[in-house]
Amino acid sequence: MTSAKISARGLSVYYGEKQALFDVDLDIPEHRVTALIGPSGCGKSTFIRCINRMNDVIESCRVEGKIAIDGEDLYAPYVDVVALRARVGMVFQKPNPFPKSVYENVAYGPRIHGLAESRAALDEIVIRSLERAGLWGEVKDRLHDPGTSLSGGQQQRLCIARAIAVSPEVILMDEPCSALDPIATARIEELIAELRESFTIAIVTHSMQQAARVSQSTAFFHLGRVIEFGETAQIFTDPRDTKTRDYITGRFG
Amino acid sequence: MSDRRGKVLRKRYAAERRFRRTGAAAVISALVALVVLLGSVLWQGMPAFLEHRVRLEVTLDETVIDPDGTRDPMLMEEANYTGLLRDALVAQFPEASGRREKRALGAILSPGAAYDLRDRVLDDPSLIGRTIAFEALLSDDADLLVRGLGGRDQPETERALSDAQIGWLDALAERGRVVSAFAARLLTSGDSREPELAGVWSAVVGSFWTLLTTLALSFPLGVAAAIYLEELAPKNRWTHWLEININNLAAVPSIVFGLLGLAIFLGFFGLPRSAPLAGGMVLALMTLPTVIIAGRAAIRSVPPSIREAALGVGASQLQSVFHHVLPLAMPGVMTGTILGMARALGETAPLLMIGMVAFIVDAPSGPLEPATVLPVQVYLWAESPERAFVPRTSAAIIVLLAFLVLMNLSAVLLRNRFERRW
Numbered sequence: 170m171t172s173a174k175i176s177a178r179g180l181s182v183y184y185g186e187k188q189a190l191f192d193v194d195l196d197i198p199e200h201r202v203t204a205l206i207g208p209s210g211c212g213k214s215t216f217i218r219c220i221n222r223m224n225d226v227i228e229s230c231r232v233e234g235k236i237a238i239d240g241e242d243l244y245a246p247y248v249d250v251v252a253l254r255a256r257v258g259m260v261f262q263k264p265n266p267f268p269k270s271v272y273e274n275v276a277y278g279p280r281i282h283g284l285a286e287s288r289a290a291l292d293e294i295v296i297r298s299l300e301r302a303g304l305w306g307e308v309k310d311r312l313h314d315p316g317t318s319l320s321g322g323q324q325q326r327l328c329i330a331r332a333i334a335v336s337p338e339v340i341l342m343d344e345p346c347s348a349l350d351p352i353a354t355a356r357i358e359e360l361i362a363e364l365r366e367s368f369t370i371a372i373v374t375h376s377m378q379q380a381a382r383v384s385q386s387t388a389f390f391h392l393g394r395v396i397e398f399g400e401t402a403q404i405f406t407d408p409r410d411t412k413t414r415d416y417i418t419g420r421f422g
Numbered sequence: 423m424s425d426r427r428g429k430v431l432r433k434r435y436a437a438e439r440r441f442r443r444t445g446a447a448a449v450i451s452a453l454v455a456l457v458v459l460l461g462s463v464l465w466q467g468m469p470a471f472l473e474h475r476v477r478l479e480v481t482l483d484e485t486v487i488d489p490d491g492t493r494d495p496m497l498m499e500e501a502n503y504t505g506l507l508r509d510a511l512v513a514q515f516p517e518a519s520g521r522r523e524k525r526a527l528g529a530i531l532s533p534g535a536a537y538d539l540r541d542r543v544l545d546d547p548s549l550i551g552r553t554i555a556f557e558a559l560l561s562d563d564a565d566l567l568v569r570g571l572g573g574r575d576q577p578e579t580e581r582a583l584s585d586a587q588i589g590w591l592d593a594l595a596e597r598g599r600v601v602s603a604f605a606a607r608l609l610t611s612g613d614s615r616e617p618e619l620a621g622v623w624s625a626v627v628g629s630f631w632t633l634l635t636t637l638a639l640s641f642p643l644g645v646a647a648a649i650y651l652e653e654l655a656p657k658n659r660w661t662h663w664l665e666i667n668i669n670n671l672a673a674v675p676s677i678v679f680g681l682l683g684l685a686i687f688l689g690f691f692g693l694p695r696s697a698p699l700a701g702g703m704v705l706a707l708m709t710l711p712t713v714i715i716a717g718r719a720a721i722r723s724v725p726p727s728i729r730e731a732a733l734g735v736g737a738s739q740l741q742s743v744f745h746h747v748l749p750l751a752m753p754g755v756m757t758g759t760i761l762g763m764a765r766a767l768g769e770t771a772p773l774l775m776i777g778m779v780a781f782i783v784d785a786p787s788g789p790l791e792p793a794t795v796l797p798v799q800v801y802l803w804a805e806s807p808e809r810a811f812v813p814r815t816s817a818a819i820i821v822l823l824a825f826l827v828l829m830n831l832s833a834v835l836l837r838n839r840f841e842r843r844w
């Protein structure tokens with residue numbers, strides 16, 4: 170396994186009185202795709218939302234323990250959340266492009282972070298991001314159409330382009346294909362395989378097949394704890410824990 | 423078994439039919455009430471848009487208007503145009519003799535006729551020395567008589583017009599000299615003691631300044647408060663309490679705001695009485711809860727996924743609000759604001775408290791000058807004893823309603839124009 174990009178040690182998360190994560194230790198390796206699987210409400214999404222601190226928005230949410238990228242503690246008081254979210258991009262369950270043009274959707278991130286010095290540089294970033302998201306060919310003639318006019322799969326790829334436009338190191342994906350049809354899903358999965366070269370990816374998924382197809386490492390969450398973590402091939406062929414076995418064979422979940 | 427089921431089904435259909443009929447009846451009665459209301463206002467108000475004049479040949483005697491031949495407008499303004507008009511009337515009725523009779527004859531004309539004549543001469547001094555055809559405005563009582571409302575059957579002592587005056591008016595009408603025309607002055611002139619000269623313009627301008635103040639205060643404050651409460655404030659007991667009180671504030675009777683304005687804005691801060699500034703501030707207090715509530719609803723209706731998307735690419739909380747949430751909420755915010763402003767436009771009671779119930783002839787040229795507003799003008803005219811103010815009151819209501827319809831229409835158009843789907 171390659172070195173850990175993100176490492177959590179003793180991470181516990183509470184929503185008010187309710188504890189969602191219990192003392193999680195997890196290392197997400199660099200330049201690989203790590204799938205987080207487990208039944209609904211097991212804490213997968215809570216975990217990835219700690220990595221870009223999206224949980225901050227929820228008032229009652231409290232985080233204990235340590236989670237770090239490249240050894241830097243994400244919840245240290247000097248950490249700037251805005252800068253962190255530029256390093257850690259996120260793709261959500263439902264495609265959520267801004268109700269603006271395709272171009273503006275991608276250009277928004279670089280613009281607010283001041284990544285482009287000139288109009289031409291911004292155009293360059295937008296084109297490159299759309300290319301990497303495999304969307305350029307489909308939208309190059311309709312850059313100024315609203316992003317919401319694209320199909321669901323295209324919208325999700327637009328969201329991926331939007332995330333990579335700010336050159337993050339990590340991309341978090343929270344069930345990115347759950348609202349898409351199989352063909353659009355296949356395109357996103359191909360895209361994830363390509364993006365692995367440049368980014369560290371953590372993907373939450375409910376589809377066992379998807380986890381097996383796209384990921385190299387898999388973590389199985391259950392009731393707020395990591396039950397098992399290892400190479401995807403090993404988890405799916407020879408799980409050590411009976412709960413993992415039961416889940417991936419469809420006996421519960 | 424199936425018989426029972428059929429019975430239940432029939433009962434259910436009957437209940438549905440009953441409910442449908444009740445609903446339709448409610449809508450129809452509301453419509454009838456509206457039609458009756460608007461119909462009576464229009465019926466009473468339309469006559470005020472017509473005025474009656476007498477066509478006369480007026481000799482613009484240079485010795486009366488400009489005896490020194492200086493053509494100095496200041497001097498020409500002072501000339502006795504009433505006398506010129508009376509002479510023209512006497513020319514129609516040579517039998518009228520003696521000062522009293524001539525004065526009575528002149529009294530069938532409005533004082534406004536002399537102002538019209540003066541303005542005509544000042545506009546074109548070359549008319550001096552010539553005899554021109556001039557349409558002189560009738561007084562309110564003469565106007566009513568011409569419309570057939572003068573109360574001819576009453577004894578002379580209880581009438582505004584004497585038998586002689588009625589005779590002259592009938593004669594003028596017979597000679598085809600009484601003409602009717604569109605009463606533009608109803609819209610273009612200010613208030614007056616003479617019903618036939620009174621117009622809504624000063625009240626319209628007063629309403630404009632007042633609403634401008636209201637908008638300038640309540641829109642930014644209301645939107646800022648809505649953003650704060652919806653996006654930034656922690657959700658705790660304190661903000662919950664605040665929310666309840668804002669809702670309560672929206673239900674406070676408007677006269678209470680007037681008393682508050684009287685005590686605080688006039689009494690404590692010493693703002694000028696009757697000024698649109700003070701009135702606008704009072705109405706802003708009254709409109710604020712509406713704007714805040716509408717603004718919050720509009721902001722809340724923006725899907726959270728948009729906020730997540732913005733935060734996800736590293737926008738700050740404020741950037742997410744101003745770049746994404748607020749633009750999407752704007753149609754709703756503006757609709758709420760316009761409806762609040764429409765309510766403020768129709769508000770009378772709080773403005774009475776701060777003295778905007780003044781008699782205003784000249785349109786105010788700024789928010790610090792004494793002014794009145796349209797609904798107060800309606801109130802003032804409704805209180806006036808002159809009979810001719812009755813149609814004028816309804817006409818002012820028509821103008822007010824026209825503005826209200828315009829504002830509500832623009833709210834609907836804005837909503838349809840900018841409504842987005844996602």
